[in-house]
Amino acid sequence: MTSIEGRNPVIEAIKNDRQIEKIMIASSAKEGSIKKIIAMAKEKNIIIQYVDKHKLDEISTSHSHQGVIANVSEHKYYELDELIELTKEKKEDPFFIILDEITDPHNLGSIIRTADAVGAHGVIIPKRRSVHITPVVTKASAGAVEYVPVCKVTNIVNTIKRLKEEGLWIAAADMDGQTFYEQNLTGPLGLVIGSEGFGISRLVKQNCDFTVKMPMIGKVTSLNASVAGGILLYEIFKQRSGRVNK
Template sequence: MTNIEGRNPVIEVLKSDRQIDKIMIANGAKEGSIKKIIGMAKDKNVVVQYVNKAKLDEISTSHAHQGVIAIVSEYEYSELEELIEKAKSTNEDMFFIILDEITDPHNLGTIIRTADAVGAHGVIIPKRRSVHITPVVAKASAGAVEYVPVCKVTNIVNTIKRLKEEGLWIAAADMDGEVFYEQNLTGPIGLVIGSEGFGISRLVKQNCDFTVKMPMTGNVTSLNASVAGGILLYEIFRQRNKG
């Protein structure tokens, strides 16, 4: 079992099919969204346990539980072939986000949240040297982990090659690329976002079809991975939906 922490993430997990063992709520918390959570839990026959806030502080890993923690089954990752088949079933051009060794849980959670907003069909992460789905990631995603499939793969390069077999063009976010809003980002596409400190690895970059960059005029020469990802994902969204 694992934790889902915070009001919005707990509401979203209550909407999902995920198994919930119980929901722990701080004594005296009954206002607004907490009242909604209590009602939803009652409708789903989920046990609600009232505890001291100190107890929630003790078991919280996000340190931002907002007075509520749900104890739920472990996150179920998708297989790559599942992602592909599910994307095909939508009759939309496939749209995946590939993360190359993202280690910050807040960045992963925020990217998953943006992936949900732009209609991406899944997020792909490596099994090693990457943060996985944790309570902190779930909190940062504001519950989007319940809707966006996440796949763990052994080898990012082989995954890119498999996606190319399905007709995807793979774009790498890299400062050596072409200006992103001048590129054609329509059609089946995968966007590779590199790690916070080192960017995209050489071998992964070599296997991408093209690179895109964000022009910058300030003194800081790079953006946070989730901020850069958000900008690029919304440009893909804009191009896919214009007209």
Template sequence: MIKIEGRNPVIEALKSDRYIDKIMIASGAKEGSINKIIRMAKDKGIIVQEVDRKKLDEISESHSHQGVIAIGSDYKYYELDELLEIPRQKGEDPFFIILDEITDPHNLGSIMRSADAVGAHGIIVPKRRSASITPVVAKASAGAVEYMPICKVTNIVNAINKLKENGIWTVASDMDGDTYYEKNLKGPLALVVGSEGFGISRLVKENCDFTVKIPMVGNVSSLNASVACSILAYEIFRQRIESK
């Protein structure tokens, strides 16, 4: 079971098909969105418990529960074949995001939020040396965790090769690449983003079809991984819209 913390994440969880065992509400918190959560829970026959706010503080992992914590089923990770089936069913060009050793849960949550906004079909992460779905990730995603499929793979290079077998190009984010808005980013595509500290590993970069960079003129040498991912994902989104 997993704790879903914060008002918006709980609302999104209630909207989705995720199983929720119960919802704990801080005593006396009956205003605004809390009332909405209570109504939605009652409509679904979910138990709502009033507890002391200190109790929520004790069990909270995000330390930002906003007076509500839901106890729900664990996040369902997808197989790569299941991920590939999503754009096929929608009749759309595949658009995936591959994260090479993104270990910060806030970055993963933020990337999930952006990925959902631009219509990405899923996120691929390694089984090791990667953040997993936790209450912190769910909170940072602002509810996108309920809608964005994530696939854990043993080997990123093998996953890239399987995407290529399915006609999907891979583009790496790297400072040695071409300026991102000058490249054709239309069609079936997977965007590869590395960690802030180490970037994309050598083998992963060598197996990508091409690389792009975000030009910078300031004194800081790099962007936050989630910010860089969002910039590139929105450019892919822009070009996909224009090509329709």
């Protein structure tokens, strides 16, 4: 078992029929969305336990539980084949986000949240040297982890090669590339976003089809991974939706 912390993440877990053992609610928290959580839990016969807020403080890993923590089943990770098949069933051009050793849980959660917003078909992470789905990630995603398939793979380079066999073009977010809004980002696409400190590894970059960069004129020449990812994902969303400025 693992836990989900925060009001929106718990609400989304209930909506998505996640297996929930019990929901712990601070005795002092009875307003607003807490009432909604209680009503939803009772409707689905989920055990509610009222506890002192200090107990939630002690067991919280996100340190932002908002008066509610749910004990839930482990997060379901998808196999790459499952991810590809799910996309084929939707009969849409596949759109995957490939994360090369992202280690900050807040960045992963924010990227998953944006992935949900722009309709990405899945997020791919490596099994090693990467943060996985934790209570902090779930909280940062505002519950989007319940809707965006996350796939763990052994080797990112081999995964890229497999996606190419499926007809995807793979773009790398890197400063040595073409300005992102001048590049064609439509069609079957995978976007690689590198780690916070080191960017995209050499072998991964070599196996991408092209690179895209964000021009910057400020004194700081890099962006947080989730911020950079958000900008690029919305450009892809705009182009895929046909919303091109005239």
